[in-house]
Amino acid sequence: MHIARTPDELRAALAGRQHPAFVPTMGNLHDGHIALVRQARTLGDCTVASIFVNRLQFLPHEDFDSYPRTFAADCAALEAAGCDVLFAPREADLYPEPQTFRVQPDPALADLLEGRFRPGFFGGVCTVVLKLFALVLGRTGGTAVFGQKDYQQLLVVRRMVQQFALPVQVVAGATQRAPDGLALSSRNGYLSPAERAEATALPQALARLATAWAATAPATPEAQAALEAEALHTLRARGWEPDYLTVRRRSDLLPPTASDAPGSLVALGAAKLGRTRLIDNLEC
Template identity: 45%
Template sequence: MKLSPMKLGPTHDLAELRRTIRSWQADGQRVGFVPTMGNLHAGHLALVDRLRKSCDRVVTSIFVNPTQFGPNEDFAAYPRTLEADLAALTELGADLAWVPSVETMYPLAESFMVRAPKALADTLCGADRPGHFDGVASVVLRLFLQVAPDAAIFGEKDFQQLLIIRELVRDYALDIDIESLPTVREVDGLAMSSRNQYLSAEERARAPALHAVLRETAAALAEGDDWATLQRRGFERLSDAGFEPQYLEWRSAETLGVPEAGRPQRLLAAARLGKARLIDNLAVDA
């Protein structure tokens, strides 16, 4: 059955997805794409809303990608809330939801996989999650080839992922504009994330300390304070708040290498709090 242009799927059929999108593009309509793993929150919906401002049609994918989860990570437990997700997307005015099966995404017993550049992928989150960004790059490339959008958008909360996807688009010469959206936060500063629901009430009350440490550290860097001292103090503050810090790093916002004066810079952090692994980042004016 052919989808009505204004009807939100979901569609599980790749041929149907392509027919619908190609018909829009043949009519001169710009198609935007928002890849997600579902369990949508206000941050995801903000991506859809932003892309609707620059595109005639917005397609959202919902796929929990097994190749970006490590052997001891939460793939089986990752929340799946398809009905609620579709209701939220429909209310927001998204045009189509692409909900592929694992067999559609990885049809071969030993599927082709992308290897993300080591300089971007083997540091920060990649150091603690080996192979994670290979899985991200592999599924995003597949989604881009299936949807063939004119534009796609990603949140800056996953800043390392954003840089890797930009590099992926350049390296494969994909004709897709990559847009980004600043991190969407709760009122108390906590970055919105599907994994925030793993936090107990007590942990949720402590969780904003991660953003507070980044904010205070960025301000001190702008004043010229010693980085080694600030990094040690940040680790101590996170530990005192009940976190298990994994990293707090000051990096180039272009390469994730050593920050350079006069070039964009970023503070990035990851820490465990109970069952949740939280990440955040902040631009540095130093």
Template identity: 55%
Template sequence: MDRTLQTFTTIRAWREHRATLGEVAFVPTMGALHEGHLALARQALARTPNVVVSIFVNPLQFGQNEDYGRYPRMLERDAALLQSLGVPYLFAPDVAEMYPEPQQFFVEPPERYAAILEGAARPGHFRGVATVVMKLFAIIQPTIALFGKKDYQQLMILRRMVEQFALPITIEAGETVRADDGLALSSRNAYLSPAERQEAPRLFQVLKATADALRSGQGDYAALEQEAIATLARHGWQPDYVAIRRQHDLQPPCCTPPDLAAEPLVVLGAARLGTTRLIDNIEVG
């Protein structure tokens, strides 16, 4: 049976309604929804009919020279997509509702996890992510929260945050959803010019080639990373990193050559194509 989407814009209104519900599955987003977000919503609906999706472009996780001001905002369209799926609840606060005064208390992930890879390229990013997610958890009070594997480091950090704070929340991961040519779906893909969109799948192709090399037993991790970075650079990309890491903590591998059964790996990459920064990853093992 179709359900009418109820939109909540204040913490008080949602909390009053939350008191009437049991199990709740939560999908936090920044909007500009695509099939990756919708796949998470479907995954949530398979667990419980009480699903809430949040849409909030969080200023705390953007650096000074990043795209906070131009990040796509399309609330009416997004609400229609959620309605079509049968999602019952949307939490869509504005900045004044989430931060009625400047945020002075923060969740500070350890540098071991938050100052590498994305954290090295975007200082302070995971502090902003962890803080807003903790605040959203306090507001929504979910029993289940779903995050996509495309943001692999974010997923790892939030899992550890939930464990360390003993939050009564189960974190579920959703597989990366891709276009037919392999490009990982992202709200930032809308920034790509037609020519850049044709080139964009190369990031996935380069990571896949690296993953295939690992599966074949190649263990010179530094050489594989440099080869991938050089390939992207030759085709006009500005790579931030291509990195081979352990899945569970994103630290460098211990086993050489790779023992994928004992130590599953992930190949992660981030690179700028024109003015658009894209990220992707492939699990190995």
């Protein structure tokens, strides 16, 4: 596996490649990331991963400085998974001057759900992803693989690619789960043993919400609100601090209408357990 630290080193490593398949990450890799790399290996003539902890997508009170950096272990895992090129720039390499040009995603999609509770988050994501796409895929185009666990992020990136007419195919990677159903996440490492045991309550709450929704479909707005309120109450009673538990349309994350058929919806949730904020989703 070739490790490139600068844009020039990356361009040299990709010389002659016609269709790279790219997996952007912030490092601290787990089996979910590695599954995306293995998926990418089937989609191009060169598998590229990046590791970059992007300051632009962290809010002032969030954990940028303490975000785990596990570079040696990440390199070993990527090489074992068959990654060809790792782009691991320093902050000064990717942002050699203050990044005053930013991508402003469509508020109709980006200011919902995660965007409501983490204002500016998707602007930071889109800015770094656009820059990484330019560096990794800009010469020839290619494929980028994003995990479906970050459901709204996947939709935002796809919308950005569409509106900027980028030569990039965005492919979703299925959410990887532990045997007990918890979605794999770098933030799971922050959980205490007791919190880790409790964390399965989030996917279970989403499954119950999706089942209840299907049983009442087509539900009135009042019935929808009651189902979501009950789901929130159940998590709060277990000691969680939920931001949202909701059912939305897969296409645009707006609330469903009576004409939206089962199979076109997704249940999404975000909640804090102790000091750790977890997100998850379940298509329904």
